[in-house]
Amino acid sequence: MTSKDPTSRAPKPRDHRDRVHDRMLARWFWLGHVRPWTGLIVLSLVLMAIDGAMTGAVSALLKPMFDDVLVETRSGMVIWVALAIGGAFVMRAGTSLAYKTLMAYVAEKVATGLQSDLTRHLMRLDQAFFRTHPPGHLIDRVRGDTQELNAVFEKLIPGVGRDMVSVVALLCVALYTDWVWTAVALVGIPFLVAPASMLQRLVRRMGVQARETSASASTRLDEIFHGVVTIQRTGLEDHEIGRLQRVLKRFLKARVRTAGGQAAMGSLSDVVAALGFALVLIFAGGQIATGERSVGDFMAFFAAIAFLFEPLRRLGSLSGVWQNVLASLDRVHRLLQEQPSITQPDAPLATLPAPGDEEIRLEGVTFAYDSDPVLRQLSLVAEAGKTTALVGASGAGKSTVFTLLTRLADPQQGRITIGGQDIRRMDLAGLRALFSVVAQDSALFDETLRDNVLMGATGIDEAQLQAALDAAHVTEFLDQLSNGVDTRVGPRGSALSGGQRQRVAIARALVRGAPILLLDEATSALDARSEKLVQEALDKLSVGRTTLVIAHRLSTVRRADKIIVLDRGTVIEEGTHDQLLAAGGSYARLYAMQFHDGME
Ligand SMILES: Nc1ncnc2c1ncn2[C@@H]1O[C@H](COP(=O)(O)OP(=O)(O)O)[C@@H](O)[C@H]1O
Ligand SMILES: [Mg+2]
Incomplete structure (x- = not known):
């Protein structure tokens, strides 16, 4: 089939192949x-x-x-x-x-x-x-x-x-x-x-x-x-x-x-x-x-x-x-x-983690989008029910960890387990249902605010919806909208402000009720006041869930149970905020720099 194939130069077989095709x-x-x-x-x-x-x-x-x-x-x-x-x-x-x-x-x-x-x-x-x-x-x-x-x-x-x-x-x-x-x-x-x-x-x-x-x-x-x-x-x-x-x-x-x-x-x-x-x-x-x-x-x-x-x-x-x-x-x-490389695994499937048992482990994970590896022999553990923070320079590979966890791509080497089971052996839809993701700019659809929160979730009554809207601080801006919760939010949520969009995304995550929470710079695009509201909402959301948080501003991660510092796809430091400060390594330098710049 390739151009090196000698028969492909002869005009006749080529015509013939076209006809067969x-x-x-x-x-x-x-x-x-x-x-x-x-x-x-x-x-x-x-x-x-x-x-x-x-x-x-x-x-x-x-x-x-x-x-x-x-x-x-x-x-x-x-x-x-x-x-x-x-x-x-x-x-x-x-x-x-x-x-x-x-x-x-x-x-x-x-x-x-x-x-x-x-x-x-x-x-x-x-x-x-x-x-x-x-x-x-x-x-x-x-x-x-x-x-x-x-x-x-x-x-x-x-x-x-x-x-x-x-x-x-x-x-x-x-x-x-x-x-x-x-x-x-x-x-x-x-x-x-x-x-x-x-x-x-x-x-x-x-x-x-x-x-x-x-x-x-x-x-x-x-x-x-x-x-x-x-x-x-x-x-x-x-x-x-x-x-x-x-x-x-x-x-x-x-x-x-x-x-x-x-x-x-x-x-x-x-x-x-x-x-x-x-x-x-x-x-x-x-x-x-x-x-x-x-x-x-x-x-x-x-x-x-x-x-x-x-x-x-x-x-x-x-x-x-x-x-x-x-x-x-x-x-x-x-x-x-065109065939997807990420597919439902063959039976027997690995069991999905029981509630409270969602410990996440990356073991020697190497991954490249193209040729240069973005993650190199990356190993880390995020304990069930705790909050683990990923920090590091932009391009270090933090978001890529989330990409691999949700199996939008598979690593070329190493493996990822949740609750001790390889995620590649889990039911694909079941695996993805374990996560709620709130990213920097959450994608809303051109539907009503209600539909954006529910996203097809069934069995959610009005009281539960209201509770999620309250917890996510959505209720506070509802009366500014012409039709309240039934207002259309425009293509990609363009009728709302950045902070409002994030709060809708958090309400969505609350309704979804998934046990693992992935927060990727969820507050980075926001002004101080919105950040405070969104952060409060996120804190409520992460209670009782296994949470992985990527944050640029270190002020938002200092209360994490564990902080992992990534550099060019590998872990260079990990520990609590106090431990890392005491160690005086790159986290301490980063922290001092942000503190000095008044970003605190
Ligand atoms: N979809 C993609 N396709 C190709 N390269 C990507 C893609 N996403 C990220 N990258 C590359 O992978 C590297 C790590 O990206 P990312 O994980 O987004 O970093 P971080 O979140 O730490 O800023 C970057 O160099 C980026 O250019
Ligand atoms: Mg990122």
Whole structure:
């Protein structure tokens, strides 16, 4: 598969592999996503076939219309021919209404189903995946690529069901009328093959490019709207628009070329049609003049061939449509192939710690996000029911310890136990349910304050909610909000202040009631007054829980049962505040510095 593989240089196997891959994608799509709708698709195909056959019927009816009604003026026939032609059109109207609605239904069912599958799958993936796939890009994949697949139901299946039947029916009428004329009219079609396959490749390539640039554009938009405050403050509007426009320009180019390529296939068939018409007219004109053939013959034939080119043109563009679909299928499929490295362990699972037995141990833990280890042979113990503080310079690896504890990543070496059991052997959801995390800027969702606190927790009555809100000092600002606890907090909680957001996050942790509390710089972003309130709330929260606290300001950790000082991923000191001060090491120096700077 790699470029070093000698066969990959030979053009033939490569083409072959592409075709095998395309077939695999089609099978995967069919088996996994389309098959449940077989019944509706078959029904639609029948309706499409009726629609297609009616086009043939209309052209066949032109012969009696001309020969019997218009030329011979047999008055008895008028009513029958008129009824038949009218009936054929009504049939077309009814069937096409029905199958278009059915196909739209199936298309949306398949697309929205894939959207949920894809989102559910993506939510399980590792942090490393999300570092290389920004949100805008993923939104575009989930929404845009699945929508591209609609073409299967809105173009491809009708193409096969209706247009193929039309083509066959019309060909029958044409051949029945005069096979020589038919051969003359269609003489140019073989010349379409080579340019059509060239166009097909162009459309595929441009389709891929259009989807890629569309994802980049979504990423840009996502960053613009998330960073809008920064952009406004620093006057970066023109700069950002410039970056967006460059992506959009590439998108536009790819889209226009895709559309152009698809249209060129149609135009090619028009040229061939023109050639055919001219030849037939010259050829047939003589035969009609001599009375060898009737005007009705010619009109039926002419209509059949004229009707024929429209579905033929659509059929011609289908390969381009299919190429586009394959490009999107490929991308959706590749995302679904991404596997998380953090998964539910195989049975037997380790038992989750009993209440009060949540002692946390890191034993020789080494961990790297990329190549440089962030944690190096790190060993530490946080006793159950006690408060353990992690301090150290920024970048020392403190937050990474929390990342590993909650299994957002696994260490490359060493192990982590809680209550004596390896966390890698515990039920993943059960493990994560052990923790409440309050970080520096807690993520709130664009829901009501109540929903942000409850976060789907069930069995919490109004009194319990009120108690949590009181303890977290949320109650104090509720009357400033228009709808109290039912006020929406805006995207990422932007309608609240930093201190208010933290207090909501603490209320959330209280309601969650998890036995282990992870506090990552929970008060660092706050002013003194908010810090005091939040700290009080945190103190209430940590009573009776195993607490790990990361704090920049040493004033908040001095009461911890144990303080662990990290430096570049290893423990350099540990003890109580008094012990560490007495030891006169780096903690003592750090403390003296903060005290001196008046940060106390
Ligand atoms: N998601 C991540 N991907 C890659 N590198 C990271 C990631 N998170 C942190 N790092 C790196 O790991 C190191 C330790 O980070 P962190 O644990 O956040 O430090 P601390 O919390 O002590 O300030 C830093 O050098 C940082 O650049
Ligand atoms: Mg940190």
